[in-house]
Amino acid sequence: MPSWKLVSGLCLAFFGGLVAIAGIGYAMVGIPSENTAAKSENNVYYWEDGSQMVATGAGANRQNVTIDKIPKAMQWAVISAENKSFYSDSGVDPMGIARALANMARGGDTQGGSTITQQYVKNTYLSQEQTVSRKFKEMFISIKVGTKLTKDEILQGYLNTSYYGRDAYGIQAAAQTYYGVDAEDLSPSQCAFLAALLKGPTYYDPVDNTSYDPSATKAKNTERSKYRWGWILEQMHDDKHLTDAEYQTATKKYPMPQGLKATKGMTGQTSYLVDTAKKYVLAHSDISRTEFDKGGYQIYTTFEKDKVDALAKAVKKIESEKIDPKKRELDKHVQFGAASVKPKDGAIVALYGGAGYENDHFNNNADTSGVPVGSTWKPFVLAAAMEYGTYKDPDVGVSPLSKYNGNDHLKVRNNDGTYVLKKDNSVFFQENESDYPWGYISLRKAMEQSINTPFVQLGMDVGMSKVRDVAKASGILDQSFETLNPSFALGTSTPSAIRMADAYATFAASGKHADPYSVTEVKKDGQPLSGFDKPKVKLAMPENVANNVTDTLENVIQNGTGQNAKALGRTAAGKTGTTDSNKSAWFVGYTQQLSTSIAMFREDPKNSKLLSMNGTAGEDSIHGGDIPTSIWTEYMKAALKGDNDPGFPDAEKIGEVQDEAGAPSPTPTVSATPTPTVSATPTPTPSPSLTAPSPSATETCFGFQCEDTGGTNTGGTDGGTSSTPTATESTGNTRGNGNGGIFGGSSG
Numbered sequence: 001m002p003s004w005k006l007v008s009g010l011c012l013a014f015f016g017g018l019v020a021i022a023g024i025g026y027a028m029v030g031i032p033s034e035n036t037a038a039k040s041e042n043n044v045y046y047w048e049d050g051s052q053m054v055a056t057g058a059g060a061n062r063q064n065v066t067i068d069k070i071p072k073a074m075q076w077a078v079i080s081a082e083n084k085s086f087y088s089d090s091g092v093d094p095m096g097i098a099r100a101l102a103n104m105a106r107g108g109d110t111q112g113g114s115t116i117t118q119q120y121v122k123n124t125y126l127s128q129e130q131t132v133s134r135k136f137k138e139m140f141i142s143i144k145v146g147t148k149l150t151k152d153e154i155l156q157g158y159l160n161t162s163y164y165g166r167d168a169y170g171i172q173a174a175a176q177t178y179y180g181v182d183a184e185d186l187s188p189s190q191c192a193f194l195a196a197l198l199k200g201p202t203y204y205d206p207v208d209n210t211s212y213d214p215s216a217t218k219a220k221n222t223e224r225s226k227y228r229w230g231w232i233l234e235q236m237h238d239d240k241h242l243t244d245a246e247y248q249t250a251t252k253k254y255p256m257p258q259g260l261k262a263t264k265g266m267t268g269q270t271s272y273l274v275d276t277a278k279k280y281v282l283a284h285s286d287i288s289r290t291e292f293d294k295g296g297y298q299i300y301t302t303f304e305k306d307k308v309d310a311l312a313k314a315v316k317k318i319e320s321e322k323i324d325p326k327k328r329e330l331d332k333h334v335q336f337g338a339a340s341v342k343p344k345d346g347a348i349v350a351l352y353g354g355a356g357y358e359n360d361h362f363n364n365n366a367d368t369s370g371v372p373v374g375s376t377w378k379p380f381v382l383a384a385a386m387e388y389g390t391y392k393d394p395d396v397g398v399s400p401l402s403k404y405n406g407n408d409h410l411k412v413r414n415n416d417g418t419y420v421l422k423k424d425n426s427v428f429f430q431e432n433e434s435d436y437p438w439g440y441i442s443l444r445k446a447m448e449q450s451i452n453t454p455f456v457q458l459g460m461d462v463g464m465s466k467v468r469d470v471a472k473a474s475g476i477l478d479q480s481f482e483t484l485n486p487s488f489a490l491g492t493s494t495p496s497a498i499r500m501a502d503a504y505a506t507f508a509a510s511g512k513h514a515d516p517y518s519v520t521e522v523k524k525d526g527q528p529l530s531g532f533d534k535p536k537v538k539l540a541m542p543e544n545v546a547n548n549v550t551d552t553l554e555n556v557i558q559n560g561t562g563q564n565a566k567a568l569g570r571t572a573a574g575k576t577g578t579t580d581s582n583k584s585a586w587f588v589g590y591t592q593q594l595s596t597s598i599a600m601f602r603e604d605p606k607n608s609k610l611l612s613m614n615g616t617a618g619e620d621s622i623h624g625g626d627i628p629t630s631i632w633t634e635y636m637k638a639a640l641k642g643d644n645d646p647g648f649p650d651a652e653k654i655g656e657v658q659d660e661a662g663a664p665s666p667t668p669t670v671s672a673t674p675t676p677t678v679s680a681t682p683t684p685t686p687s688p689s690l691t692a693p694s695p696s697a698t699e700t701c702f703g704f705q706c707e708d709t710g711g712t713n714t715g716g717t718d719g720g721t722s723s724t725p726t727a728t729e730s731t732g733n734t735r736g737n738g739n740g741g742i743f744g745g746s747s748g
Helices: 002-029 071-080 094-107 118-121 134-146 151-161 171-179 190-196 218-238 244-250 270-283 289-293 305-322 375-389 441-449 452-461 463-472 484-491 497-508 543-559 564-569 627-639
Strands: 043-046 052-056 298-302 336-342 347-352 404-405 440-443 519-524 573-578 585-590 594-603 699-702 705-708
Touching: 002 298, 043 134, 043 270, 071 118, 071 151, 071 190, 071 218, 118 134, 118 151, 134 244, 151 171, 151 627, 171 190, 190 218, 244 440, 244 463, 270 289, 270 298, 270 347, 270 519, 289 699, 305 336, 305 347, 305 440, 305 627, 336 497, 336 627, 347 497, 347 627, 375 452, 375 463, 375 497, 375 543, 375 573, 375 585, 404 441, 404 452, 440 452, 441 452, 441 463, 441 543, 463 484, 497 519, 497 543, 497 573, 497 585, 543 573, 573 627, 585 627, 594 627
Parallel strands: 043 298
Antiparallel strands: 043 052, 298 519, 336 347, 336 594, 404 440, 573 585, 585 594, 699 705
């Protein structure tokens, strides 16, 4: 047993060492200054070719002010809300530090309750790394700050270095950004609002911030902001920093800030490109939004300027030809979103996010949620059937020549033969867009004419979970999926334009999929950061399944609802989509080089709800084969100019003909004779018409597939989705921005 002298000696030596370490640490750290923090830089974004796109960030939106220019109401607002003992404490919260260190020891972050002094010290660090050494350094600096600076100097530094959102650092920038006034002219009510932002501008700024977090909707953010604003004013009143009269005046009306504004350089499509790239960086690194917005990063993107310009030009050209809000009331509030992705790679080369920040359009339509994709979802149903078969024979894939009933107003059956029922126990009927009596037609023909009833029943036979699995493997995110009921087969889900382009790129790449990405490299102070390797390419579905989908979608362009895309003049495949009440219209198409999606919708600017496009552009209704396909064709002509036309790999015979129960028999067999030669020049077909084709006995062959077409095709219109069995009309009617974004992760 050691003697008491040895034990006491060791204890004294240990505590002496701690004192020495603390003394050395205290001596080595310097006192921070808001002037140093104000030297934050812009972030610089680069095009795919390495040329500079734009420099943006906090470097251009910051100005320090002295304490006498900061209203007393602002000073007391943050003290009452965050650190009531500010004027009496030492500047360090030992319990908060202990909690932070304990969290870090358990593998969590190092954040804990902090004093205003500690927050000021933390704000001055351009690096927000969560380490023990940083936390101890912060503690030593806070202690020194508490002894060397006055409380007013500390408070001034804190208010000048805090982030208030909207790229505004410091109270002066915040006052100008939110209210268009200097800091000294802020009212007590406005001060309470700005103090509330310090808890997190993503959640307390009453605008839509769903691009960073799906829960940060405009409605929720407004609710949170109003509550905390009122609470802060109440605390100020309780703490005797507002008189009764001042409190009554301040709480009379919530001080709604002015709307978002475009900052320098953030105009046109640049704003949406930066938005997309920024979200990608935050989702693929441990950089916080606050740290990123302090600047100093170089972001190298996948965006190709010529293709971005071509896509914007295509939208504007077709929009100006078709949409005239001055002439037609129903042409108001029309929106477009688009994205173009490289198959076998995932690089986003172009996108169209909307009219631009300068036109008060801040939602990125290329990466939005809430716009149902309609019949562009049907290829996933067909792919699932070819890969997994049906409940009748799950070991054998379904041939695209299998026949299903294409008539209108059909009862939908469960796998046990019973009919699908609605909530009121009445039988669910699936509708087509027209009541034309198609009878039993092949799935290929049903895709060509975008007929609903065959795909709803096919989805039930395959299993909607299998359809979801195929879509997910192709790149659609979980948060985009709607309820797995019969209408799921018709595109009630709401993936973004970026995700739809990427998912169709899987078909173009013969089943190979890579997640979409917009950033190739990020540097900080010239040093590359990790986490930005190109996404891996994986096999999402069997090669021949994808090739058969492509073969079927080639026919949609040649003979079906996508005939406007024939003007591209090269081999292409694609699918149109239209939804219930004509609230959205899509075209997604591809070659081997590019996969591009175009979405069109109308939106109520007051509540972001989708509006019907019946009557828009002077038409009874808008279909995916109309304006969206025209935009797609215009863009793809420019984007692929000078490129060769490699066509697509041949599709080999797949699965077995498995007709729906009740189909006429015998089913015609497919001859094993050599593949017929198809002329490189397609036979001219009449222009699209709203009238369904009249039946005749002609036969058409594509690749290995021959079928009775049921008549000379006139390019029927695309069928919209139908109401779900639960009769929920709200599905897809309200859209949000991001919803987890295109990349997943907490930042969207």
